[in-house]
Amino acid sequence: MTKPDPRILSPYEKNHLRKYDISEETALQTEKPVEYLTHHVDFCGLDFYVDESVLIPRIETEELVVLAVQTAQKIFDKTKRKLEIIDVGTGSGAITSCVSKKLLELQVPFRITATEISPEALQVAKKNVKKLVPKAEVQFVESNLLEGITQKFDLIIANLPYIPTERIAFLDKSVKDFEPRVALDGGKSGLTLIHTMIDQAKNVVYPHSKILLEVDYTHGYDEFNPVRADWNIVVTPDSNVGVHFVELQKK
Ligand SMILES: C[S@@+](CC[C@H](N)C(=O)[O-])C[C@H]1O[C@@H](n2cnc3c(N)ncnc32)[C@H](O)[C@@H]1O
Numbered sequence: 001m002t003k004p005d006p007r008i009l010s011p012y013e014k015n016h017l018r019k020y021d022i023s024e025e026t027a028l029q030t031e032k033p034v035e036y037l038t039h040h041v042d043f044c045g046l047d048f049y050v051d052e053s054v055l056i057p058r059i060e061t062e063e064l065v066v067l068a069v070q071t072a073q074k075i076f077d078k079t080k081r082k083l084e085i086i087d088v089g090t091g092s093g094a095i096t097s098c099v100s101k102k103l104l105e106l107q108v109p110f111r112i113t114a115t116e117i118s119p120e121a122l123q124v125a126k127k128n129v130k131k132l133v134p135k136a137e138v139q140f141v142e143s144n145l146l147e148g149i150t151q152k153f154d155l156i157i158a159n160l161p162y163i164p165t166e167r168i169a170f171l172d173k174s175v176k177d178f179e180p181r182v183a184l185d186g187g188k189s190g191l192t193l194i195h196t197m198i199d200q201a202k203n204v205v206y207p208h209s210k211i212l213l214e215v216d217y218t219h220g221y222d223e224f225n226p227v228r229a230d231w232n233i234v235v236t237p238d239s240n241v242g243v244h245f246v247e248l249q250k251k
Contacts, residue, residue, distance in 0.1 A: 044098035053120035055183035057094035082109040088158040090114035093125030100136035146200040159214040164190040211248040
């Protein structure tokens with residue numbers, strides 16, 4: 001049996017450990033992401049608590065937050081009423097917290113419903129939202145996608161699992177062995193949950209509502225053929241073409 005290569009800490013990892021007073025020796029004994037050792041991660045300038053029940057929020061998702069805030073502002077300019085927003089699969093509450101912070105600053109009135117299938121993740125989201133945006137109106141719902149949700153929303157934001165199942169085995173060890181499988185595995189094509197959610201969304205949108213999604217870089221316009229009969233769809237890459245963002249509006 002060959003011995004695994006020793007872990008080499010990146011400058012980011014070293015700084016991160018130093019900042020939260022965790023020794024490099026501790027980190028070298030495991031392949032755990034350093035954020036799970038320190039329980040801290042910076043996302044959109046906010047300091048989130050994370051543990052192994054939640055995905056560590058990724059930098060590309062900060063662009064989804066920017067897009068969501070711009071979209072929310074446009075919808076508010078049109079409707080002039082309190083926005084109802086839903087963050088499906090909130091995880092650590094990263095998107096909910098950052099969108100809330102920005103909309104509070106912009107004085108756009110809103111309420112966010114943050115949903116999760118994982119009760120442990122929902123507890124982490126509650127903890128982060130309470131600490132980071134105590135003034136935001138956020139309700140937390142444990143649910144499978146939009147099942148049981150009956151109210152309508154102006155904006156649906158979802159960064160659901162989108163990695164095709166077969167690719168999970170090839171991910172970095174720090175991801176596949178430590179981040180929750182339920183946060184990564186998007187089924188055969190990566191779009192299983194996403195297509196189900198889009199189908200359910202028909203019942204919870206107004207004609208002006210938008211859905212914003214983060215998906216895999218392999219998911220282009222054609223992968224949304226199954227839902228094209230009902231929705232206008234725009235797919236755009238993020239600035240590093242690491243992921244795609246999808247905007248849908250009901251036809
Ligand atoms: C890729 S992670 C994203 C987490 C967070 N939104 C973010 O951007 O960092 C996907 C999240 O969706 C949740 N999830 C998976 N399947 C779900 C389902 N059927 N219904 C609701 N949430 C689900 C996972 O538990 C996980 O927290």
